[in-house]
Amino acid sequence: MAKVKKASESLTIMTNIVLPNETNSLRNLFGGELLAKMDRCASISAARHCERRVVTASVNHVSFNHPIPEGGVVVLESKVSRAFSTSMEVYVDVWLDDPINQKKIHTNEGIYTFVAVDEFNRPIPIPDMIPETEEEKLRHAAAIRRKELSLILSGRMKPLDSVELKKLFQEPEETKDSKKDKK
Numbered sequence: 001m002a003k004v005k006k007a008s009e010s011l012t013i014m015t016n017i018v019l020p021n022e023t024n025s026l027r028n029l030f031g032g033e034l035l036a037k038m039d040r041c042a043s044i045s046a047a048r049h050c051e052r053r054v055v056t057a058s059v060n061h062v063s064f065n066h067p068i069p070e071g072g073v074v075v076l077e078s079k080v081s082r083a084f085s086t087s088m089e090v091y092v093d094v095w096l097d098d099p100i101n102q103k104k105i106h107t108n109e110g111i112y113t114f115v116a117v118d119e120f121n122r123p124i125p126i127p128d129m130i131p132e133t134e135e136e137k138l139r140h141a142a143a144i145r146r147k148e149l150s151l152i153l154s155g156r157m158k159p160l161d162s163v164e165l166k167k168l169f170q171e172p173e174e175t176k177d178s179k180k181d182k183k
């Protein structure tokens, strides 16, 4: 597919207030509820990017850094961070918004992989994606390593077949050279 889209074109923002039936015994937002909200938000970003139906292929990472209390205003922001052939990574940032004091706390982030599918649920090619901001560029660059890690963890790739992940553990040539010089 020749079409290329910007990361910003997939931006999706969902704002919700935490209701009592969504909380745990500590009266904070239940983790599973948040995961479902993140999945919904991310799936809209993925569909916006590829203009196709999408399915969640994997949840690569989720962090719970700060509790979100009952009555809290939760803002989810998601964008496609990298497009591959038929799959794409979507990054979701979650904020606890205090509309009265005009403060926002970054509470969570999640990284999802979606696959575009046709009417028979077969993967289909998607447009490429151009990162523009510094953050989009950083996330885009690291996404290939996360994809390899996710494929390894799901048994779809052998660790030795990874390319980008292996580079993280390889010593740079100049370090090797300076060690040789010291001998």
Ligand SMILES: CC(=O)SCCNC(=O)CCNC(=O)[C@H](O)C(C)(C)COP(=O)(O)OP(=O)(O)OC[C@H]1O[C@@H](n2cnc3c(N)ncnc32)[C@H](O)[C@@H]1OP(=O)(O)O
Pocket (backbone or CB within 6 Å): 055, 056, 057, 058, 084, 085, 086, 087, 088, 113, 115, 117, 121, 122, 123, 147, 150, 151, 154, 156
């Ligand atoms: C249990 C649930 O309810 S999950 C929630 C809803 N999700 C679903 O129902 C999805 C169920 N799964 C599926 O339909 C299929 O497994 C699919 C569509 C995700 C993948 O189909 P496959 O026939 O395995 O396709 P294939 O091996 O070609 O993979 C398609 C793409 O997904 C990527 N992919 C598949 N699994 C993963 C994974 N765990 N992590 C990262 N990428 C993945 C592949 O690398 C490939 O990407 P690329 O084409 O961009 O390089």
